[in-house]
Amino acid sequence: MANDQSNSANPNVNLKYRRKKNAEEMKHQVITFTLMIFFTLLAFLAVAYDGFSHWFIVPFILLLAAVQVAFQLYYFMHMKHRGHNTIALFMYSGALVGAITILTFITITWI
Amino acid sequence: MHAEEKFTDATWPASPETATLEGKNKFLGFWLFLGGETVLFASLFATYLALKDKVPDSSHKLAKDIFELPLTFVATMLLLTSSLTSVYAMYHMKNNHFQKMQAWLLITVLLGAAFLGLEVYEFNHYVHEFKHTFTSSAFGSAFYTLVGFHGAHVAVGLAWILTLMLRNAKRGLNLYNAPKFYVASLYWHFIDVVWVFIFTVVYLMGMVG
Numbered sequence: 001m002a003n004d005q006s007n008s009a010n011p012n013v014n015l016k017y018r019r020k021k022n023a024e025e026m027k028h029q030v031i032t033f034t035l036m037i038f039f040t041l042l043a044f045l046a047v048a049y050d051g052f053s054h055w056f057i058v059p060f061i062l063l064l065a066a067v068q069v070a071f072q073l074y075y076f077m078h079m080k081h082r083g084h085n086t087i088a089l090f091m092y093s094g095a096l097v098g099a100i101t102i103l104t105f106i107t108i109t110w111i
Numbered sequence: 112m113h114a115e116e117k118f119t120d121a122t123w124p125a126s127p128e129t130a131t132l133e134g135k136n137k138f139l140g141f142w143l144f145l146g147g148e149t150v151l152f153a154s155l156f157a158t159y160l161a162l163k164d165k166v167p168d169s170s171h172k173l174a175k176d177i178f179e180l181p182l183t184f185v186a187t188m189l190l191l192t193s194s195l196t197s198v199y200a201m202y203h204m205k206n207n208h209f210q211k212m213q214a215w216l217l218i219t220v221l222l223g224a225a226f227l228g229l230e231v232y233e234f235n236h237y238v239h240e241f242k243h244t245f246t247s248s249a250f251g252s253a254f255y256t257l258v259g260f261h262g263a264h265v266a267v268g269l270a271w272i273l274t275l276m277l278r279n280a281k282r283g284l285n286l287y288n289a290p291k292f293y294v295a296s297l298y299w300h301f302i303d304v305v306w307v308f309i310f311t312v313v314y315l316m317g318m319v320g
Binding site: 012014015018019022025026029030033036037040043044047048054057058061062064065068069072073076077083086087090091093094095097098099101102104105106109111 | 120121125129139142143145146147148149150152153154156157158160161162165180183184187188191194195198199202205206249297300301303304307308310311312315316318319320
């Protein structure tokens with residue numbers, strides 16, 4: 001990872017390639033962002049519109065949230081890049097414990 | 112390759128945040144912290160879901176009475192956009208463009224501050240308009256703890272990024288501070304991850320009833 005830049009004899013040729021690669025990735029990030037805004041709009045519209053049933057809206061907006069979070073983690077936070085396996089373990093462990101906690105609190109507690 | 116070494120655009124590493132051992136350790140350690148934060152916020156969400164609309168009597172307002180779509184929408188757009196601007200900042204960090212990185216970080220901070228301002232207005236509105244306070248009901252306590260914890264994270268994130276920007280303003284980019292900027296941007300994205308669930312679970316699901 002550290003020496004990715006030294007795979008060419010001429011660092012300037014390599015620099016041009018890296019700049020291009022970075023610019024390309026930035027383009028993907030902007031596309032990701034556009035999709036995230038679109039999903040957010042969908043979620044707000046689903047709630048603003050009167051015609052939908054509660055049973056449709058809740059799973060629908062939860063699904064949109066899950067997709068958005070995956071975009072954030074994998075694109076904006078680069079989890080899709082190599083060298084993120086241990087990190088995925090941390091996050092999935094956290095998410096698993098979190099999911100069990102939420103499941104417990106909304107099913108077997110009574111207040 | 113040592114932390115204070117001077118680099119040209121050509122010799123600047125492709126992944127400056129993990130080019131040193133310290134950077135690698137920060138990166139790993141910070142993600143472990145984010146795994147822990149996930150559990151923290153999940154337990155606050157769990158508490159909120161269990162206590163949502165649990166009020167002592169009918170004089171208290173419920174979620175569907177107090178939340179408003181436009182305010183939540185504007186706050187969401189501000190925070191989502193600030194996530195993209197911090198991606199731009201890291202893009203320039205990887206290209207060794209210090210000034211451009213600082214400029215995008217400043218935009219990120221301004222958007223984050225606007226979000227925080229809206230939240231202060233919102234809380235103030237709930238307290239005075241609806242008598243919905245931290246101690247008025249279990250619903251109120253759970254709501255302010257969850258959303259307030261997120262707001263506190265935003266405030267810490269703003270202070271963190273601003274401190275890094277000021278502290279390194281004259282120093283420029285090197286392998287000593289690149290991991291610091293990178294980790295702060297990860298934190299900022301994580302704040303956005305939590306907000307996605309807050310606007311969905313608390314506000315949108317609250318308005319649906």
